[in-house]
Amino acid sequence: MNRIAIYPGSFDPVTHGHLDIVRRAAGIFDSVIVAVTDPGGKKTLFPLRERVELFGKAVRGWPRVSVQSFKGLLVDYATEKKACAIVRGLRAVSDFEYEFQMALMNRHLSKRRGSSLETVYMMPDESYTYLSSSLVKEVARLKGDIDHFVPPAVCTALKKYIK
Numbered sequence: 001m002n003r004i005a006i007y008p009g010s011f012d013p014v015t016h017g018h019l020d021i022v023r024r025a026a027g028i029f030d031s032v033i034v035a036v037t038d039p040g041g042k043k044t045l046f047p048l049r050e051r052v053e054l055f056g057k058a059v060r061g062w063p064r065v066s067v068q069s070f071k072g073l074l075v076d077y078a079t080e081k082k083a084c085a086i087v088r089g090l091r092a093v094s095d096f097e098y099e100f101q102m103a104l105m106n107r108h109l110s111k112r113r114g115s116s117l118e119t120v121y122m123m124p125d126e127s128y129t130y131l132s133s134s135l136v137k138e139v140a141r142l143k144g145d146i147d148h149f150v151p152p153a154v155c156t157a158l159k160k161y162i163k
């Protein structure tokens, strides 16, 4: 059986924390699809196409990992891709409430569609627990050092945007 996992997010932009989760997921599932989408109600710094490109560059050559974009409901996309699980990262207790709501909503929606989609949570390496895309953008905007937090292509792109 081919066990496909979807790792969804807005990834504006991808950080080493996100990559850490993909690496862990790829060690458990047969394949991982990183699914980039627009966050509901939030404006992004990078357009969708560029967020996909930057994530794609960061995982180039990683076996069984692909990067795509999607619009609409995550459960519909996951069903179309024949995925058995959604993977999400849990950094701290503060992530829990939002994640809990999303997991139960997705379970409800997938049940209504006659499929069963589980959400699997993974903890990133502890050195990434305080990392978020917003913080990285803020530090970059204030000319702080972000090399440690994001892949090189993201570093370059952020510097260009912030100029």
Ligand code: COA
Binding pocket: 008, 009, 010, 011, 012, 015, 016, 017, 018, 021, 037, 038, 039, 040, 072, 073, 074, 075, 089, 090, 091, 101, 102, 103, 105, 106, 124, 128, 131, 132, 133, 134, 135
């Ligand atoms: N390391 C570092 N940072 C991480 C992280 C990790 N392992 N995991 C999450 N984050 C950060 C992100 O950088 C982001 O930070 P920011 O808020 O400062 O930008 C934040 O946590 C959340 O980002 P992300 O993981 O991209 O999730 P999201 O909240 O943007 O994505 C979707 C939510 C896209 C999964 C959800 O909105 C969705 O499924 N949308 C599709 C429509 C749908 O089906 N809606 C119903 C859902 S029930």
